[in-house]
Amino acid sequence: MSTQLKHLSISLLVMAIFTIPLYFSTPYLIDFFLNPQKYIEFGSLFVSYSVSDIQILILSITFYTLIVLVGYIVYLLATASTRAELVSNYQNKDLLASKFELEELYENAPVPYLTIDKEAEIIGCNKSALRFFGVVPEEIKTKNFFAYASEEDVDLAKKFFNFYKSDVPINKKEIRIRTKKGDSKWVSLSIFLTKDSVTKEKNGLVTVFDITDQKNLDQAKTEFVSLASHQLRTPLATIKWYVEMLNSNQLGQLNEKQMEYLNKMYSVNTEMIDLVDILLNVSRVEIGTLKVEKQSVNVPEIIDGILVELASQIDKKKINFNKKYNDGLTKIESDPRLLRIIIQNLITNAIKYNKDGGSVDIEIKNKFGMGQGSIIISDTGLGIPKEDQDKIFTKLFRAGNVKDVGSSQSTGLGLYLVKSIIESLGGSISFRSAEGAGSTFTLEL
């Protein structure tokens, strides 16, 4: 505001300097223009006018205005450079302020930032980075950033260094970093390429986001599932084997009723084992620890293995199996263990919900010889009621017409698991069914 006032006063002063003398000389000037002969000897060109006071006033105002304008223009011209300077000062101040803000942001950001030169030597870093590495600035500067990688990840660090050297930015790659204290920390590493403002040489802005806690949590989850798996399955295996031992008559003949009871124990225990398996697999899917390891899978081999396991159920219901495929031409690129879980669930369902003496068809189609294919499993069972068809892959859902199927235990997890697993394998599942007319499930892999 004071600057504006200063400007105004300067303008007024300039105007005054120019206008006051002119103002006082105006009547004389007018008189000069109207009666030049009074001042100049040979003014015959001019005609004589009689002038009223009004005319003098109007002319005076015109002059005055003209003079003000001229004064202002002179002022503008005189102060142009000063104003340019002022404006640039303003801009510089803004720049300085934002530079300061940026520096503050960089320095105090909770994420460790480092700046590296074209050889990946550290030329700067923020407080967070110092805290992360547990060092003082002198210790870290001029060191090669990739030398901080943990021994386990030396090769990975070399790979990233080569990426950086060949101008490939690194985006959220996981690597372990060794701090000064000797701790190995998991970080999500990003390196963006920038240019040094002075030397114009290539620089890298490095972000090391500490993900150690997250990694530990993942580890804990995985350990929980494997612990649960061990602790639940060991007693089940123990029961299974003791019952089998009693049932084998090697310890003496049992009577019919005792045998019957033992058989019930055995089958309930088997159901329990299946349930534990399915629950563990569901939790693996849900906490994301399901590992997919694809390889060339011989699908008929998997199916044969499953049929052997289910032999007693197949015999009991007198199910007729039709394999509609060529054993030699059926390799599919997939994870054998996961594919086995999927197919086993579908075949078990096809038997469980089938009528006695029904049939199950299995068809395998290979596509383009590219390791892709589809597996089609159809049965002559209960089928899925129309109103339930959009819900059958939902967790814990059981179709209305299977809820009262005898002793068969259904958890409502099987198809949910099948769908989750096939999706993590990058495939899909679809089905066709009508109540009472069987179901056909198609796996696309």
Add this chain to the structure above:
Amino acid sequence: MEIQNTTNQSDSISEDTNANPALKKKILIIDDDENLTTVLVDKLNFSGFDTDFSNDSVAGLQKAIDTKPDAILLDVKMPNMSGWELLEKLRVDAWGEKVRVIMLTSLDKPESVAHAMEQGSTVFIVKTNYTLDQIVDKVKEVLLVK
């Protein structure tokens, strides 16, 4: 093999009341779970094997090297030393390098099977998936492999 068996028999002859012990194959079971060990020992005895067991992995390794059984049923998850570590140590031994090992586990992780093969285990068994009869069959199968 035969000579070793005979010597082993003479050590444990008091436990063994069956006839013709010299022809029996000796199986060592190393598993920290006593219940599982008991039923396995009984089943294998009934099936005509000579059995010995250890519920501790460190003692089990020593017993294996001392008594040189024909095959070892080895649990994976044990305190003190895991089955994998035991197998690694066993494979360093001149005799232990060749002994047939059946790994028993409650886990069904996909990497386990591959790992078992890498470590030189002959067979890998997921406990809940096998009946005792199937295990006996496996043991017989493994002993036939030369």
